[in-house]
Amino acid sequence: MAKVKNWQLNREMEYPYEEKKPKKQITYVFDTNKCIACQTCTVACKTTWTSGKGEETIFFNNVETKPYGGYPQKWDVNTLKELNNQEWGKDGVYKGKTIFESESGERVTGWRPEERNYAFPNIGEDEVLGNMEKGAFFNGIHDIWMFYLARICNHCSYPGCLAACPRKAIYKREEDGIVLIDQSRCRGYKECVKACPYKKTFFNMVTRVSEKCIGCYPLIEQGEQPRCVTSCIGKIRLQGFMEDAKPPRKDNPFDMIVRIKKIALPLYPQFGTQPNVYYVPPVHVPHDFLIQMFGPNVDEAIKLYRNMKDDKELLAAFMLFGNTPRIIHSYKAEENHAVGYNEIGDEIVRVPYVEPAHNRPHWDAQFQTFRHNTP
Numbered sequence: 001m002a003k004v005k006n007w008q009l010n011r012e013m014e015y016p017y018e019e020k021k022p023k024k025q026i027t028y029v030f031d032t033n034k035c036i037a038c039q040t041c042t043v044a045c046k047t048t049w050t051s052g053k054g055e056e057t058i059f060f061n062n063v064e065t066k067p068y069g070g071y072p073q074k075w076d077v078n079t080l081k082e083l084n085n086q087e088w089g090k091d092g093v094y095k096g097k098t099i100f101e102s103e104s105g106e107r108v109t110g111w112r113p114e115e116r117n118y119a120f121p122n123i124g125e126d127e128v129l130g131n132m133e134k135g136a137f138f139n140g141i142h143d144i145w146m147f148y149l150a151r152i153c154n155h156c157s158y159p160g161c162l163a164a165c166p167r168k169a170i171y172k173r174e175e176d177g178i179v180l181i182d183q184s185r186c187r188g189y190k191e192c193v194k195a196c197p198y199k200k201t202f203f204n205m206v207t208r209v210s211e212k213c214i215g216c217y218p219l220i221e222q223g224e225q226p227r228c229v230t231s232c233i234g235k236i237r238l239q240g241f242m243e244d245a246k247p248p249r250k251d252n253p254f255d256m257i258v259r260i261k262k263i264a265l266p267l268y269p270q271f272g273t274q275p276n277v278y279y280v281p282p283v284h285v286p287h288d289f290l291i292q293m294f295g296p297n298v299d300e301a302i303k304l305y306r307n308m309k310d311d312k313e314l315l316a317a318f319m320l321f322g323n324t325p326r327i328i329h330s331y332k333a334e335e336n337h338a339v340g341y342n343e344i345g346d347e348i349v350r351v352p353y354v355e356p357a358h359n360r361p362h363w364d365a366q367f368q369t370f371r372h373n374t375p
């Protein structure tokens, strides 16, 4: 085992391969507070990539309701059980073991789902935690909660799937950090399915090889964001790149959101794979649940989120979500607009902080009709 630095754990950890950073790393930010679980992303991905034989239960993208939902069923609870104690020190250092540091001596600790775990993609949908008291609906804020968690492959910096494959069929692309399965090398050992703590590699029963989210690389190579991002109705997603090896750049929206302000956090960082999808935590969910799910910085992240209107640089980065299919490489917070630029510095999107309102005259003389203004 090699020693690698995991910045999400604030410490070194063991990993089967030497550290090899890609030139740039595909990165996503998802704002959980805006997700409405319409599943448009799920369907966009499914119809694009997994509509073939044997792919019926393969969802590169899924959206589940927490705390009860999960696809495959109980994916997170079962992996968390394998880790035992997951304690964070006051200094933000993770004290527990990752999936690569198990005492059992396994290369990667994991849990292998059974067929029935894939049978109910929407189990727990819209189910809240606990029972509502009679009449409590009318009291305003209440203790009953749930939220929607959109999930894809995290294109991890230290992928569990890659570490576990005995055929070395999984690789991480040097140019953008996308993690892919070479299907001509895969022999269907399913070690990747067991080892991915997020359960984002899927075994195809017909072709007898595994498949996973490909980060929509044909779009990425054209400078476009993935399908699940551009189809998102709630505009909760943004995809771009970060460069771990370099100091954060204030004009890169991902550096600003993830590394400078730390308002978006990795999902279950304690697994140790250094996932590259970052979540703004939901603001209304109990503290302990969020700490377990997103690590020790959740309180600061929520505070920043609640006060975002006073932080123009951060607000501008969030205004870019869902407003262009192109990949944004840098951005600027102007007086009244957030502006995004492509790789060569051309402007590709301009979003006003406040949507302009147009009041139309009641009588439209050109079309000889009456018009109403809808607030």
Ligand code: SF4
Binding pocket: 152, 153, 154, 155, 156, 159, 160, 161, 162, 179, 195, 196, 197, 198, 199, 200, 201, 212, 273
């Ligand atoms: Fe591999 Fe799973 Fe990480 Fe994706 S989320 S790179 S499938 S370990």
Ligand code: SF4
Binding pocket: 044, 045, 046, 049, 060, 061, 152, 153, 213, 214, 215, 216, 226, 227, 228, 229
């Ligand atoms: Fe599907 Fe592409 Fe999104 Fe991956 S990046 S979940 S392949 S739409």
Ligand code: F3S
Binding pocket: 164, 165, 166, 167, 168, 169, 170, 181, 185, 186, 187, 188, 189, 190, 191, 192, 193, 209, 210
């Ligand atoms: Fe390897 Fe997974 Fe195929 S472990 S051989 S990529 S099924």
